Amino acid sequence: MRTPSMEDYLEQIFTLIKAKGYARVADIAEALAVHPSSVTKMIQKLDKSEYLKYEKYRGFVLTSKGRKLGKRLVDRHAILEDFLRLIGVPETDIAQDVEGMEHHVGPETLSALSDLIQFMKDDPDRIAAFLEYRARGENEEREEDAHPPDHDASLSS
Numbered sequence: 813m814r815t816p817s818m819e820d821y822l823e824q825i826f827t828l829i830k831a832k833g834y835a836r837v838a839d840i841a842e843a844l845a846v847h848p849s850s851v852t853k854m855i856q857k858l859d860k861s862e863y864l865k866y867e868k869y870r871g872f873v874l875t876s877k878g879r880k881l882g883k884r885l886v887d888r889h890a891i892l893e894d895f896l897r898l899i900g901v902p903e904t905d906i907a908q909d910v911e912g913m914e915h916h917v918g919p920e921t922l923s924a925l926s927d928l929i930q931f932m933k934d935d936p937d938r939i940a941a942f943l944e945y946r947a948r949g950e951n952e953e954r955e956e957d958a959h960p961p962d963h964d965a966s967l968s969s
């Protein structure tokens with residue numbers, strides 16, 4: 813498994829604070845499946861970059877810079893998740909794929925994806941047409957596997 817990045821930490825911290833009002837090292841460690849000492853190290857790094865203010869024994873709070881970026885990261889995650897779900901990616905793949913994709917998606921791509929999602933949702937027929945198109949393709953592939961095309965027949969026709 814890949815090592816969570818600074819963005820993953822900030823995203824997780826923002827999510828925890830939004831849900832519970834605070835983020836504890838143990839909760840962050842559990843959510844990201846890392847050792848608590850890695851969390852402490854990253855918190856110090858985020859503190860140095862002024863995304864949060866770390867106070868020993870008292871925990872930490874996000875700065876406005878940290879809140880702003882945290883929100884952007886959480887939104888980006890949500891948009892990508894929405895997008896994959898919309899195009900019919902199985903739930904079992906969505907979480908892992910978003911984790912891999914999100915760090916590479918720039919604002920222009922995200923904005924285009926966001927518009928595409930809206931475009932599709934504005935008219936559910938568009939989504940239905942796409943899903944149907946994909947289902948048809950999959951059926952054709954299955955048929956081709958079952959009956960490999962006869963080359964002589966296709967040449968003579």
Ligand SMILES: [Mn+2]
Binds near residue numbers: 823910911
């Ligand atoms: Mn994420």
